[in-house]
Amino acid sequence: MPKTLFEKVWDAHVVQAADDASPATLYIDLHLIHEVTSPQAFTMLRERGLSVRRPGQTVATMDHSTPTTPRGADGIIPVTDPIAQKQLSQLVTNCRDFGIPVFELGTINQGIVHVIGPEQGFTQPGMTIVCGDSHTSTHGAFGALAFGIGTSEVGHVLATQCLLQQKPKTMEIRVEGTLAPGVTAKDIILAIIAKIGVGGGTGYVLEYTGSAIRNLTMEERMTICNMSIEAGARAGLIAPDETTFAWLEGRPHAPKGADWERAVADWRTLPSDPGAAYDAVVELDADELAPMITYGTNPGMGMPITGVIPSPEQAEDESQRLTLDKALAYMGLQPNRPLLGHPVDVVFLGSCTNSRITDLRAAARLIEGRQVASTVRMLVVPGSQRVKAQAEAEGLDKIFTAAGAEWREAGCSMCLGMNDDKLKPGQYAVSSSNRNFEGRQGPGGRTFLASPLTVVASAVNGVVSDVREML
Amino acid sequence: MEPITTFTALAVALPIENIDTDQIIPARYLKVTDKNGLGEGLFAEWRNDPEFVLNQPQAREAGILVAGNNFGCGSSREHAPWALLGFGFRAVVSTYFADIFKNNSLKNGLLPIVVDPDTLAHLIATVARDPESEITVDLANQQLRLNDEAPVAFPIDAFSKHCLLHGVDQLGYIQAQEAAIAAYEARHPARLNSLA
Secondary structure (H helix, E strand, C coil): CCCCHHHHHHHCCEEECCCCCCCEEEECCEEEECCCCCHHHHHHHHHHCCCCCCHHHEEEECCCCCCCCCCCCCCCCCCCCHHHHHHHHHHHHHHHHHCCCEECCCCCCCECHHHHHHHCCCCCCCCEEEECCHHHHHHHHHCCEEEECCHHHHHHHHHHCEEEECCCEEEEEEEECCCCCCCCHHHHHHHHHHHHCCCCCCCEEEEEECHHHHCCCHHHHHHHHHHHHHHCCCEEECCCCHHHHHHHCCCCCCCCHHHHHHHHHHHCCCCCCCCCCCCEEEEEEHHHCCCEEECCCCCCCEEECCCECCCHHHCCCHHHHHHHHHHHHHHCCCCCCECCCCECCEEEECCCCCCCHHHHHHHHHHHCCCCCCCCCEEEECCCEHHHHHHHHHCCHHHHHHHCCCEECCCCCHHHCCCCCCCCCCCCEEEECCCCCCCCCCCCCCEEEECCHHHHHHHHHHCECCCHHHHC | CCCCCEEEEEEEEECCCCCEHHHHCCHHHHHCCCCCCHHHHCCCCHHHCCCCHHHCHHHHHEEEEEECCCECECCCCCHHHHHHHHHCCCEEEECCECHHHHHHHHCCCCEEEECCHHHHHHHHHHHHHCCCCEEEEECCCCEEEECCCCCEECCCCHHHHHHHHHCCCHHHHHHCCHHHHHHHHHHCCCCCCCCC
16 A cells, blocks of 8 residues: 555554554654753663663753853853853753763854754654654655653653654645745745645644745745744654755765665655545645745734734634734734834744754845945844854854844744843834744733744835835 | 642633633743742733633632633743642632643643533623532532533543643553553664764
């Protein structure tokens, strides 16, 4: 019987099959950990006298609570928040005690967990990958089954390298056609979430297919899979192909020599078989897409950049009306008005969604020779120290700073408001990140999610802007 | 984990859809290295509003939260159920729960109870009108009862129900599969070595 990519990866990792009384036990190939969701799991290991079963299949980095402020004269990134410092020190202690490699703040391998995994070749097709972070779906861009877990499950994987899992359903999201200039992978995924809603993917693993997906770079595919969770799906998948193999070859932890040849031969068997059945199918026409932007307080509240904000009067029921009312009140926006031209205080280029070298190159090309509006603060935060070093080697940092933007150290930064990079209450931001929840970028802050190109266009004009007018 | 059987508690209603885990517990509370005291950060931003339902006197006694569709979406932070439990909640009732939140809740003895939209609307309306409303949860029989009304059935997977009813530790359950895990590892050499 023909199988989907998901079914092939799932079947290859079943340690004990599900039955009527219990879920399947799934083997995990790669466990990524960071400072925020792991401390209580290590405490549990100590309390029970357990060790980490496979330290060599575990990697730790620091990203969420780390500052992105420039280094001091000593070359050190200063951590001024004592509580964050304690959490970072705890991660180092935990990793040393349990024999796990840890990429400490400011060292060359450090960065956002979903940037460093692929970058160093830890992430490979056909793997199962977990992390105590919902954006673990990012790694699905390589044809790996990758999903976020809670801290209890982090403990389970540390101790046993296994997880109990109910088998999800599959949804094919077929995107055919060609993107117009100024329209990006970010716009594809924002359009998908606007179409199926923030709960539309719950219980499913999404597989993105179609010519528009095949034509994307690996970085663009990561942007798409990254936001699968924003539709409620724990995982998103894209079948590995020549683009995938070319991107991975030669990376530090990718297989080498004869092992590489064997691995690629194996990976070529992963794509969904012709005729494989999905539990649901959604179609999207890439030719029709415009740059997307969100107006509300969840990622499903998105629209084409030229659209008008919907009215609560048109809500399907009372609960939806209350929800949209509350969102627009928080955002300080009126229904039936456009967002184009709305003043912006801050723009943020960064996060596990859009902080890779290709994102920075595209943004730098657009901003070169232009200036960030005097009323706008622009933060550019590379996703990893390696991305930062590459960008500096190409002179991108100089382009950003010449335009008036801040060039920062690597980390999650203003995506989630748990480090020093935050919006002030009432401020509006156009952000290349993944969540526009109330207060996500700082208490009282208001977020418009968009692509890196829309971020740059809005930075230059000082208002929400359509990048197509700048091309 | 303490076994859950039957309990009765006051309820509070929060009729907002898609309540995300950033609202349940904002990121600035995630710098802790233990699970204690997170109840203070529960819905921290919304609690700045004196009118917010959790600031009302009856909320301190409440054990059940009745919330809009797709509760717990967003971040995987297990701090969300820890905060709800820390505040005193033992169950959340909604029409739908986000996957990771549901998994995290079940591992901590916070019961996510799914009901149909009509039942949810009725619960919200009744609880909002009468703050003295009580909800009884009977896990063994998978029933929820509002005051003296007829009980409503709710679904839960057999494994989670078993674990909650008997206080079974899921890690212990996986560890008991050691032979199967070792056999899997013998058949499948590790795909990478991060220590190399």
